Ligand SMILES: Nc1ncnc2c1ncn2[C@@H]1O[C@H](COP(=O)(O)OP(=O)(O)OP(=O)(O)O)[C@@H](O)[C@H]1O
């Protein structure tokens with residue numbers, strides 16, 4: 001028995017095709033995707049060592065103005081702001097992707113288990129865990145995790161995953177409760193598939209539209225949180241990020257040097273804004289209520 | 295009486311939550327947290343000295359004993375003294391929480407009030423130009439980081455490169471004028487970043503209520519828009535609005551003010567928490583975590599009672 | 612000849628959706644005389660509710676829009692009235708009750724508050740008088756202990772009770788026209804019969820005209836004098852009910868009638884099923900919209916839409932090239 005033979009899969013298929021059609025017509029969404037794509041190319045270039053390799057070098061005098069050599073000037077110790085801002089794109093994608101994928105996976109698995117075993121102890125525990133984690137202030141959680149991991153560079157990522165999976169899990173849980181009453185799940189039971197295979201091979205794939213949108217939301221939240229955590233000294237430990245640049249710049253702006261602040265802020269704003277728009281367009285395109293067609 | 299019984303039941307139902315939060319904080323801050331032994335023993339400690347300090351700290355006790363002791367501290371609200379300033383933790387809280395409230399309240403009220411107002415305008419003109427303008431601005435506002443907003447407002451309003459109207463940092467509530475001077479820039483930054491999210495959320499709620507069947511019924515019986523708006527739309531939107539407002543209170547008291555307070559050097563609970571994080575001040579951290587958890591349970595209770603006031607379908611049984 | 616109560620001419624309503632413009636009501640014309648009962652029947656999605664809303668000036672906008680047509684109530688053109696003037700008519704001279712009694716009342720106010728609000732608005736009574744009127748009206752629609760019930764919230768009433776409250780509210784200002792949109796569909800079978808009986812009784816008592824939107828042809832036969840059959844946004848047949856049942860002219864109507872079981876154990880929740888599918892409102896055919904499902908369709912049926920035309924000297928009208 002293959003998944004393709006089940007009726008809801010076919011329905012899912014046409015949902016995706018319709019969503020794709022609708023997304024293509026959404027000009028704002030397409031533009032946002034283009035912008036996000038450009039950032040991704042920049043980040044990939046950094047990763048492959050094509051550009052911004054000299055971000056850590058002291059390559060000029062302190063606070064050099066904008067010039068052909070230093071496109072956006074230099075910072076307080078003479079590092080090139082442009083290459084630092086470009087390099088930080090890679091950090092943003094790294095944080096965003098790790099957190100988005102991690103939080104979505106955890107949210108999907110726990111949400112699906114809670115939904116499938118709704119009103120049993122499994123569900124109770126997941127709900128309790130969500131309530132508990134919601135009640136711990138985010139920054140405290142990061143700090144506490146940083147402690148217990150002995151200042152590991154991943155403590156920020158882990159703390160974000162630990163917090164961000166909750167939203168995804170709530171939605172997946174609700175959807176799975178809806179799906180498990182449907183015919184195709186009952187027929188899967190009837191032909192004796194085991195439970196885990198029903199949950200993860202047949203039910204979870206039908207929540208993929210939720211997961212995709214939630215992943216984009218987590219991505220944005222991660223990039224925004226990174227800035228604040230790095231400023232507080234709880235974020236990026238080695239390397240460079242927009243958050244670190246902005247923290248550096250808090251001294252510079254009081255002395256009247258804005259290049260560092262503006263470079264990091266504008267680049268970050270562009271990515272977050274584009275990603276938000278992309279996320280909205282995606283949500284619109286995938287919303288079965290707006291794809292209403294008889 | 296009914297409300298009292300209900301509250302009691304809710305508080306009891308909140309116990310697993312408080313236990314969970316304290317367990318997690320205990321695990322992360324105390325059990326797996328940094329080992330304090332070497333800060334307390336003198337130079338060149340002997341093995342006995344180390345063992346003594348460890349038993350003072352309770353490190354030699356089994357897990358359950360240590361956790362129960364931690365719980366005892368919470369129940370008796372006795373967290374001991376701060377490790378860095380040696381001030382009593384309860385007096386630190388009493389001193390700093392009012393500061394945080396004064397700092398956060400204006401932004402909180404304006405952010406939600408303006409959010410609801412803009413959401414109403416957008417919902418009323420839904421699909422039209424004004425709606426698109428408001429929601430477009432909200433999308434822009436949502437994409438600006440809190441830190442960036444703080445710095446930008448500081449440059450614009452408090453620096454010699456901008457209008458230079460307000461003090462750069464610090465806190466002073468000795469006179470109303472001093473309070474206004476110090477609270478304006480943090481408030482503007484807060485409102486700027488919160489408004490986008492709030493407007494979006496409230497618009498969704500209001501549009502949902504606007505398209506309900508009973509709104510159509512009221513229209514079909516000739517009820518004028520202002521009355522429909524008040525009786526059918528606003529009153530029915532109160533449940534989600536109240537939920538959002540009440541549940542954000544514990545967060546603004548603690549996390550929301552943390553960044554503002556450490557940036558502007560304001561002596562509130564957020565700053566204290568931040569300092570405790572940096573110095574590893576366990577008694578303070580324990581107190582803050584426990585306090586938030588309790589605030590959350592209280593918030594849950596409050597929203598449930600508000601539901602009952604707004605929506606007759608909710609029973610307090 | 613006296614002036615009819617309601618004259619609808621060439622009413623057309625469109626919805627702008629993401630996928631394109633849907634014409635939910637297309638060129639609908641009919642009249643209702645005072646005191647008569649007109650049935651509006653047709654498959655789900657054929658535009659019955661939207662027609663009713665358009666008469667009341669309540670088409671949700673956006674996305675909906677009344678593109679053209681005229682609606683005259685006692686000679687007064689409603690489509691050009693401003694909101695203020697329409698509000699004075701709604702509830703007092705024409706009222707509409709809806710399909711879903713469960714959600715049609717505001718859950719956070721007592722039913723008394725909702726009823727008196729309407730009564731005071733249209734009749735200028737004091738609070739106490741309005742309450743008295745509401746209690747009397749509730750008693751009239753068969754609500755036991757109305758002076759108690761009036762202080763309950765909608766969720767404390769059963770579906771049938773709520774629909775009775777809706778009817779009481781609709782009748783409380785003595786409208787000349789009541790549009791009842793499937794008032795009994797959501798109710799259980801016994802309640803359905805009671806509510807319908809109540810409605811026809813009160814209609815006679817108040818001398819009010821009614822447009823009854825329904826799926827149930829049995830109800831049409833019992834309670835209505837005229838019937839309009841709609842298909843895919845258009846009227847396909849209009850006839851006095853006796854003639855319609857005696858001789859359905861349009862193949863679609865004939866199909867509907869033929870598929871009613873002779874002995875019905877229960878009232879139908881939906882129209883009987885005819886083979887085939889309603890055309891996609893986004894891609895309507897050039898010709899007759901029923902042609903695809905019609906056993907008698909000829910080539911010329913596919914070329915242009917048939918107009919609604921009177922049949923001989925009868926009072927019936929049909930939109931078919933080869934009516935029965
Ligand atoms: N708010 C809306 N937005 C978009 N399209 C709508 C809207 N309301 C109705 N329509 C469209 O108008 C058409 C007619 O709908 P209507 O509700 O009048 O059907 P109906 O005959 O009352 O059906 P039912 O028997 O199910 O109540 C449908 O095809 C529907 O898609």
Ligand SMILES: [Mg+2]
Nearest residue numbers: 659660710792
């Ligand atoms: Mg309908």
